[in-house]
Amino acid sequence: MVIGGGLAGLSLAMRLAQLGYGGRVRIIEPRQHYEDDRSWAFWTTRGSVWAASATRTWDRWRFSMTDGESLTRSAEGWCYAYVRSEEFYQAALRTIAGSPNITLLTGTRAADIEALGDDVHVSTTGHGGILTARHVVDTRSPSASQCSAATLFQSFVGHELRLSQPGFDAEQVELMTDMRCDARGFVFSYVLALSPTRALVEVTRFTPQPIGAAELAPDLESLLDARGWSHAERLRSESATLPMGLPAPAGAGTVRGVVRAGIGGGALRAASGYGFLRIQAWADSCADALVQGCPPVGHPDDPPMRCWMDRLFLRVLASHPARTPEFFLRLASSVPGPAFVRFMSDQAGWADHGRIIAALPPVPFLQALRARPRRTRLPA
Numbered sequence: 001m002v003i004g005g006g007l008a009g010l011s012l013a014m015r016l017a018q019l020g021y022g023g024r025v026r027i028i029e030p031r032q033h034y035e036d037d038r039s040w041a042f043w044t045t046r047g048s049v050w051a052a053s054a055t056r057t058w059d060r061w062r063f064s065m066t067d068g069e070s071l072t073r074s075a076e077g078w079c080y081a082y083v084r085s086e087e088f089y090q091a092a093l094r095t096i097a098g099s100p101n102i103t104l105l106t107g108t109r110a111a112d113i114e115a116l117g118d119d120v121h122v123s124t125t126g127h128g129g130i131l132t133a134r135h136v137v138d139t140r141s142p143s144a145s146q147c148s149a150a151t152l153f154q155s156f157v158g159h160e161l162r163l164s165q166p167g168f169d170a171e172q173v174e175l176m177t178d179m180r181c182d183a184r185g186f187v188f189s190y191v192l193a194l195s196p197t198r199a200l201v202e203v204t205r206f207t208p209q210p211i212g213a214a215e216l217a218p219d220l221e222s223l224l225d226a227r228g229w230s231h232a233e234r235l236r237s238e239s240a241t242l243p244m245g246l247p248a249p250a251g252a253g254t255v256r257g258v259v260r261a262g263i264g265g266g267a268l269r270a271a272s273g274y275g276f277l278r279i280q281a282w283a284d285s286c287a288d289a290l291v292q293g294c295p296p297v298g299h300p301d302d303p304p305m306r307c308w309m310d311r312l313f314l315r316v317l318a319s320h321p322a323r324t325p326e327f328f329l330r331l332a333s334s335v336p337g338p339a340f341v342r343f344m345s346d347q348a349g350w351a352d353h354g355r356i357i358a359a360l361p362p363v364p365f366l367q368a369l370r371a372r373p374r375r376t377r378l379p380a
């Protein structure tokens with residue numbers, strides 16, 4: 001049984017269908033209908049299956065400060081890809097509909113989970129009642145207490161806009177532009193121009209406490225106003241607060257026979273909040289395990305060097321919000337494009353890590369090495 005038919009749950013179901021898995025799979029999902037509720041973007045190699053199936057790809061990405069300092073970067077052989085959630089959901093629903101042994105129970109919410117004998121019992125609201133399975137993959141979002149251990153929160157809100165006249169630069173992504181630190185901390189703009197008249201425009205903040213979409217709305221309105229996009233047609237909106245540096249779920253307290261996956265299972269990369277490709281890699285290995293008759297697997301631990309680098313980087317960002325724009329600009333200007341992209345895509349080698357370290361000012365990092373990690377708390 002899979003709890004949650006979001007990115008992780010549907011990715012696993014698709015892989016199982018594609019591999020011809022013969023076991024019975026039920027996916028428990030509260031929503032009744034899937035909407036275009038998010039954009040998944042990530043770096044991938046030009047020849048990859050994700051580059052081929054992406055809604056849009058770009059070869060260049062831009063960083064800039066509010067004072068106008070600006071840099072455009074690229075990486076030979078790589079692109080920045082965007083997958084529209086609506087396209088992903090519809091492809092997954094079609095695949096599941098063609099697999100008689102995989103059922104998506106929409107309008108159903110999982111509540112208590114209990115191990116009884118060799119089975120796991122999941123009580124559900126909706127039309128499920130108590131459902132029983134040998135193995136459960138739980139992809140629900142992390143609880144507030146799990147999130148309280150995150151080092152920083154990445155909160156963003158955005159609109160997909162349509163202009164009546166061309167006004168977006170569709171040749172490059174605004175990855176981190178208008179970078180600055182104000183009274184609430186580090187903030188930047190993110191613009192994915194799908195065409196000269198259509199773009200996703202977002203404002204993002206890194207803060208020690210989560211910020212809701214309503215609180216970010218004035219920042220977004222200021223951005224739209226400054227760019228002359230206030231009167232554009234608003235096609236849809238999206239927002240999120242992603243925990244950065246969330247520890248993997250502790251073994252104690254988890255129910256036997258239940259594996260956590262997705263964000264609650266440690267899917268997000270600590271330093272960036274990116275999770276799409278990490279969830280795809282997990283879905284591949286979890287489906288392989290099930291097809292071979294083994295229990296489902298969770299997300300693998302990050303290698304020690306990546307863990308160490310990410311933890312240190314996040315601690316420095318948390319302690320130096322005013323210098324965060326400078327840190328990102330240094331990374332963009334001093335680290336060669338391919339090394340930067342490999343670092344962001346979990347493919348960095350020792351030499352890439354060395355380039356990242358060399359690009360950053362040593363004093364805040366040495367101070368962070370000596371300091372105790374900060375803990376933040378979510379409101380109850």
Ligand SMILES: Cc1cc2nc3c(=O)[nH]c(=O)nc-3n(C[C@H](O)[C@H](O)[C@H](O)COP(=O)(O)OP(=O)(O)OC[C@H]3O[C@@H](n4cnc5c(N)ncnc54)[C@H](O)[C@@H]3O)c2cc1C
Binds near residue numbers: 242
């Ligand atoms: C707006 C937004 C933009 C993002 N952009 C990017 C990006 O550009 N690149 C990137 O790499 N990552 C991005 N992410 C981060 C991450 O990739 C996504 O959040 C991704 O959807 C995480 O997958 P998931 O399966 O863990 O969670 P979800 O996709 O949120 O799925 C969790 C599912 O659990 C269900 N659920 C909740 N409660 C219950 C319950 N009680 N019982 C049963 N089911 C339940 C939910 O309805 C949901 O369908 C973004 C996230 C958001 C929210």
